[in-house]
Amino acid sequence: MEEVVEMLGIDSVMASIDMGNTPLVILGLYMIMLLSFGVIAYLRSKSSEEDFYLAGRGQGVLVTALTIMATMFSSAAMLGIPGLIYKDGLPFVFFALNLPLSGAAVYAIGSRVWRLGKKRGYMTPADLISDYYGGSSLLRCLVALTGALYVIPYIVMQIKAGGYLAQRMFPDAEAVTLLGKNFAIFEVGVMALSVLTMLYVLIGGMRSVAWTDVVQGLLLLSGMIIAGLATVTALGGPRSFFQEVTALPPEALSLPGPSGAWSPWKLMTICMFASLATMIQPGQWIRYYAARSTETLKRSALIFAILLPICFIFGVMLVALGARVIYPPILENGVLLPHPAIGTQSDEFDQVVIALIQEHIPLLLGPAVGVVIVSLILVAIMAASMSTADSNLHALSAVLTRDVYDKFVRPNASEREKTWFGRAVIAVATLLALWLVMLGENNPDFQPLALIAQLMFVAMAFSCQLLPLAIDALFVRKGSQTGAICGIIAGIGTVFLFTPFPALIFGEGSFSSLAQLTKVLSGLFDIGFCGFVVNTGVFAIVSKYTPSPSPERVAAFEKDLKRD
Numbered sequence: 001m002e003e004v005v006e007m008l009g010i011d012s013v014m015a016s017i018d019m020g021n022t023p024l025v026i027l028g029l030y031m032i033m034l035l036s037f038g039v040i041a042y043l044r045s046k047s048s049e050e051d052f053y054l055a056g057r058g059q060g061v062l063v064t065a066l067t068i069m070a071t072m073f074s075s076a077a078m079l080g081i082p083g084l085i086y087k088d089g090l091p092f093v094f095f096a097l098n099l100p101l102s103g104a105a106v107y108a109i110g111s112r113v114w115r116l117g118k119k120r121g122y123m124t125p126a127d128l129i130s131d132y133y134g135g136s137s138l139l140r141c142l143v144a145l146t147g148a149l150y151v152i153p154y155i156v157m158q159i160k161a162g163g164y165l166a167q168r169m170f171p172d173a174e175a176v177t178l179l180g181k182n183f184a185i186f187e188v189g190v191m192a193l194s195v196l197t198m199l200y201v202l203i204g205g206m207r208s209v210a211w212t213d214v215v216q217g218l219l220l221l222s223g224m225i226i227a228g229l230a231t232v233t234a235l236g237g238p239r240s241f242f243q244e245v246t247a248l249p250p251e252a253l254s255l256p257g258p259s260g261a262w263s264p265w266k267l268m269t270i271c272m273f274a275s276l277a278t279m280i281q282p283g284q285w286i287r288y289y290a291a292r293s294t295e296t297l298k299r300s301a302l303i304f305a306i307l308l309p310i311c312f313i314f315g316v317m318l319v320a321l322g323a324r325v326i327y328p329p330i331l332e333n334g335v336l337l338p339h340p341a342i343g344t345q346s347d348e349f350d351q352v353v354i355a356l357i358q359e360h361i362p363l364l365l366g367p368a369v370g371v372v373i374v375s376l377i378l379v380a381i382m383a384a385s386m387s388t389a390d391s392n393l394h395a396l397s398a399v400l401t402r403d404v405y406d407k408f409v410r411p412n413a414s415e416r417e418k419t420w421f422g423r424a425v426i427a428v429a430t431l432l433a434l435w436l437v438m439l440g441e442n443n444p445d446f447q448p449l450a451l452i453a454q455l456m457f458v459a460m461a462f463s464c465q466l467l468p469l470a471i472d473a474l475f476v477r478k479g480s481q482t483g484a485i486c487g488i489i490a491g492i493g494t495v496f497l498f499t500p501f502p503a504l505i506f507g508e509g510s511f512s513s514l515a516q517l518t519k520v521l522s523g524l525f526d527i528g529f530c531g532f533v534v535n536t537g538v539f540a541i542v543s544k545y546t547p548s549p550s551p552e553r554v555a556a557f558e559k560d561l562k563r564d
Contacts, residue, residue, distance in 0.1 A: 023169040023375040030379050034200050034386075037211045041204025048415045049406075052205035052422060053123055053398045054290040059210060064291045065300035066217035067210045068106060069308050070387035071283050073220055077316060078384045079161055080456055083349035085320035087329060087336065089252025090245070091262045093317050096309055098275035103305025105279035110288040110297040112474045112561055117289040119560040125285045125466060126403045132473040132557055133481040134549055137407070142488045143469070144403040147282040149462035149492070151392040151399075155433040157456065158389035162193030163437065164351055165382050169375070190437050193382065197389045198430040201397075202423050206290060209390045216383035221307070223380025224315020226373060227357050231322035234360045241318070244325040252324065259336060261523070269529035274457070277464035277528055282395035283388075316353075323356045354378065396429050397422040458499055461528035465491035468536045474561070477554050479539055482546040487539025495531040498522055 045051055059067070085092045113128065122128045126143035130136055166173075166189020175182040183191070200208045235241040251258045255267070278284070291297045327339035329349075338348050342355045357377050362370030401422040406413065413421070465488055472479040479487075496502065498518045521530055548554075 038200030038203035038208040041207035055206040067213035070213040070217035071391040082320035088257035099309040107301035111294040113288040153459035158385040163190040216387035219380040228314040269526035283391035397425040464528035480543040480546040483543030490538040491531040491535030498527040
């Protein structure tokens with residue numbers, strides 16, 4: 001390790017490399033391009049709910065594949081997951097196994113969702129689920145709630161990533177004064193990413209989201225490859241890289257990792273259930289409806305299952321492991337902290353990729369070329385954040401408009417009114433997420449979920465509670481409406497108990513015994529899996545004693561599932 005540090009010419013705290021105005025120029029061009037896509041999409045759009053949310057159900061293979069990948073590949077993948085690998089070493093590399101399974105989910109689940117959506121005019125997950133189980137308003141609201149509980153944390157963590165990126169891209173920037181209030185560069189980055197994403201989603205709907213996802217998807221895949229090459233080269237090539245990685249401390253090369261957090265069962269349940277949860281969340285579900293055909297989805301699934309794992313392993317896993325060699329974490333008073341070149345707080349592991357590429361690419365390629373490449377990679381990381389934020393803002397708008405406003409508030413609203421209500425949801429959701437991020441940054445006492453990765457796992461755990469109902473409606477068709485309602489309530493309630501919020505609401509002492517139980521279980525299994533087990537058990541037991549959908553309804557669904 002000492003030889004690597006000496007070879008690279010770095011000391012315990014890396015010397016800062018002046019980025020100049022290059023990041024600002026590249027970022028400005030990128031923002032102009034995104035807004036242009038929004039305007040073009042608006043000019044091609046129609047004033048209808050289906051066009052705003054599904055872009056006419058005509059997306060081809062390239063757009064479908066890249067928008068699915070870009071939606072999944074968020075700041076959690078570019079910041080949170082590398083932070084976990086940097087912190088815990090090789091064990092978390094097995095998380096990459098979730099990607100082929102996610103591709104299989106697109107192939108198997110996506111094609112069935114498309115068939116039913118095309119035949120029956122569905123636009124949201126709740127359209128399909130509630131219709132199959134008899135049109136229950138309560139079930140529709142619960143499915144919509146499940147989607148919202150996934151979407152909101154994901155929007156928050158994408159916006160939070162914008163602040164991290166701004167701090168790294170413009171480390172010497174002074175505070176900006178707006179309306180008599182000073183905003184630090186973190187806050188400026190958060191606001192800029194929020195407003196830009198909100199604008200092009202508001203303007204162009206699904207078309208602008210999908211088109212920008214294509215560009216953002218290409219950017220982030222390219223950025224991953226470049227970052228991986230830079231990391232391996234920084235350590236002297238492939239042979240030297242793997243020699244250095246195998247020389248890491250034993251606890252960083254075996255389960256459960258230095259923090260003791262990753263038991264084999266936990267990793268396995270995360271790979272299985274987190275991946276499936278990600279592929280049935282509202283943003284992805286809507287993409288299945290928007291595809292041109294089932295063939296489009298099946299080809300997209302194949303591209304996804306081959307391309308994304310390769311880029312993820314090479315551009316995320318290798319970068320994080322290389323960073324652990326170059327910047328070993330520090331154990332201080334029993335607390336594992338990042339190297340000073342990465343950060344000084346226990347919640348700053350997320351910044352490892354940014355720190356590594358910013359320091360080493362200019363050293364390897366020279367200041368002029370290196371700064372341009374670093375700026376492009378940082379914009380690629382921003383693209384990962386924005387491509388997920390835009391998809392989730394768009395999905396939340398669809399869920400609240402279609403499943404709440406359209407069904408319960410204004411059933412007779414015009415198409416134009418519904419699309420404008422959807423735009424209002426996007427604006428309000430953006431402002432709410434922005435407020436939560438600002439509150440967490442400025443108030444040390446408000447830190448229920450500090451790390452980006454924590455937000456990711458909680459969001460996926462809530463989305464996972466839709467899985468039993470989706471599997472039953474699409475494949476098994478044995479459950480009942482009452483069973484579905486009871487199961488999803490039990491699943492959501494179980495996941496909620498694993499978050500810090502019960503203690504914040506009811507006080508620390510109220511749930512002391514339960515807190516100990518959830519702590520033990522969360523150390524053994526993915527929390528989404530825990531909720532799934534309770535959900536499925538309740539769903540199965542209640543369904544056994546309550547009426548299932550009529551044979552005619554089941555037969556009609558089976559018939560529609562066989563048609564393209």
